[in-house]
Amino acid sequence: MAVVEITPLDWSRHAISPGTTEIHSGMTTEIVRRCYDLHGFNLSVVGDSQQIDFLDPILGNLAAPDRTKCNWTVTLVQACEVVASQARSRKLWESALPEGPEATVFEVDRIRTLFVADHFEMSVDLKSRSSTVRFTSQGATYIRGTGAFWLLGEIMAATGRFLLHGACLIEIRSNQAIALFAPSGTGKTTTALALARRGMALAGDDALVLETSDDTTYLWGIPRGLKIHQQTAALMPWLSPVLGAWETDEQLVRLDALRDLVTIASTSRRRCGAVIILMAPNLTRHEIKPMSKTEAITHILSDNLRRAAGGVDANGQAAFAAIARLLAATQTISLSLGPDPCSLDSSLVTGALESNANFS
């Protein structure tokens, strides 16, 4: 194994290859690789072994053998500092991350960068189809949160796929995907769990991927853990076997931990059978109605179209077109959950869809 002596603060100028041992200030770090199979698009992460799994909370169930030939490589580099990009970069947006720190997205020469001062910097290079994640010790935890989702979303968009905020359920008989859209905190997880408990299968409750191949639109769910709120647990006592003590009002539960309680779907890509827009709860009963596609798309875009000071960028415009094509090709219904989510049966949804199809 080659030993490379490097000067302090010089990590980022050395190419990183799996299996290389680098020495820095007396510490050795093995460079390893982690790969993910995103349905024909293979992503690899190369770098410091301690953070190599930073995408696992999102993509862990899609891990592939580390000798997989990959289409896009993310290189991890731990740095002593992360400084702002060059002044000539075009600022696309800036905002505080949900985790707290201020973030800015720059773009220059087809390289888009998410920058969080003193924490991390993630870049997406459309020319070389690669990414670099530079992080400080302070940023090591933060790269696993919103930043990881941003990075994945940008990489997917660069390859014609779109990461959307929504749940992905599977109608078992037809093996078609059912997309459920609703803003955070409005009952999407509760509804998805209810449907997966009674007749459907759950592929993901919070993020799904929309992609088009041969003029057909496919969906697949991101198999990340579910954040189960205490209110959801109160409405669904059958969740208790997978829940621990409530230290906060949310618990993260791995998707496969729910396997004995709900039907879990594979991560396969599937054609979309319907789109459900979750509306405000109904005080008396579950209500499912046809929804016009124009109304449905306004709900979806309000939660999934990123607008910046300069408007909507090329990725956003492409996502807009993809979502429109999805709706043009599928049924759209609205669902208002009644007071007892446990009584929501998938047959109510499939029955509404069949009825809607007969009248359309």
Add this chain to the structure above:
Amino acid sequence: MKDSDIISISSCATFQSLGDGAVILRTDSGQIYTCNETTEAFLKIVDGRHTFGEILKRLVAAFDIDQDTLTADISSLADDLIEQGIIVAA
């Protein structure tokens, strides 16, 4: 709007048919517009090559409505779309 005006979708707008209407995105502001099937039919013919008069003739042939009513309605629609920056006339 004159019959001889060439109409095109603004460079700051993008339009997608949904089947039961259409949706328009102003890319410079992020503003979303939804429209009915009549507007959808109109926008589908707006391609930067046809004049307003040619578009009207095609719509008269496609819809069971008298020409005067359609002309008045589409003229009003076109004025609104120009005001919103969705189409431009040259």
